[in-house]
Amino acid sequence: MDRTERVTLTNMCMIKNNQKILVINRNDPTWPGLTFPGGHVEAHESFHDSVIREIKEETNLAIKKPHLVGIKQFYDDNNNRYIVFFYIATKFSGHLKASKEGELIWMTKKELQQEKLAYNFDRDLKVYFNNDIDEHLLDGKRDVLF
Template sequence: MSRREPVTLTNMCMIKNKDKILVLDRNDPVWPGLTFPGGHVEEHESFHDSVIREVEEETGLTIKNPKLAGVKQFYDQENHRYLVFFYIATKFEGQVQESNEGKLTWMTKDELLNSKLAYNFDHDLPVYFDETISEHMLDGKRDELF
């Protein structure tokens, strides 16, 4: 039995500015709706560096000291594991600049929770907002928070 498996590595970052959160309204036809900026980890790139790069590409902001909040894992159509490292950043430089990923908006937590979110993103949010939860596992048979 092999201890190796194909894995896709990605990240997502909740950027906070006082009581506001930067939200991305994705125009991706596969996963549209509100979510946080993020993307794929490149070969030989640290998770930390990848979230800084992805946030800058999608928002124009350079985040400082992003903190790992937790992780989501699920299996894709090919039954390969897909990991999303969830980060929170409260310090950043620059001006918000939209990319082709979608529209950016600053929202309160309540506004976010009462908006049209990307599919299943509401199940990810407890990892960001509840310090006792650090993992969201989704595998077709279960949808659990740990």
């Protein structure tokens, strides 16, 4: 029995500055709306290095010591596993600058929860805001938080 499968590895990072959280209003027609910045892990790149690189590319901020807080997994249209590593960063330097990915906005948690979010991102937020939850699983039949 083969125990390997095709997997897409990605990351997403909540950047906090006191009571404000950085969000991106994504232009992507596949998954538009408010979410946290992030992107794909490149071949032979560590998850840690990938989130630092992606945040720099999408926001121009250099985050320091991102902390892994959870994961999300689901299956894409080709039935390949898709894993998102969720990070939080509270230390960063640089000047905020949007990329082609979308507009960047600082919001409070309350403001964020009242906005139109990217599909199913409200479920992802539970992983970020609840220390008792560290995984969001979508498998076509279930939408479960562990």
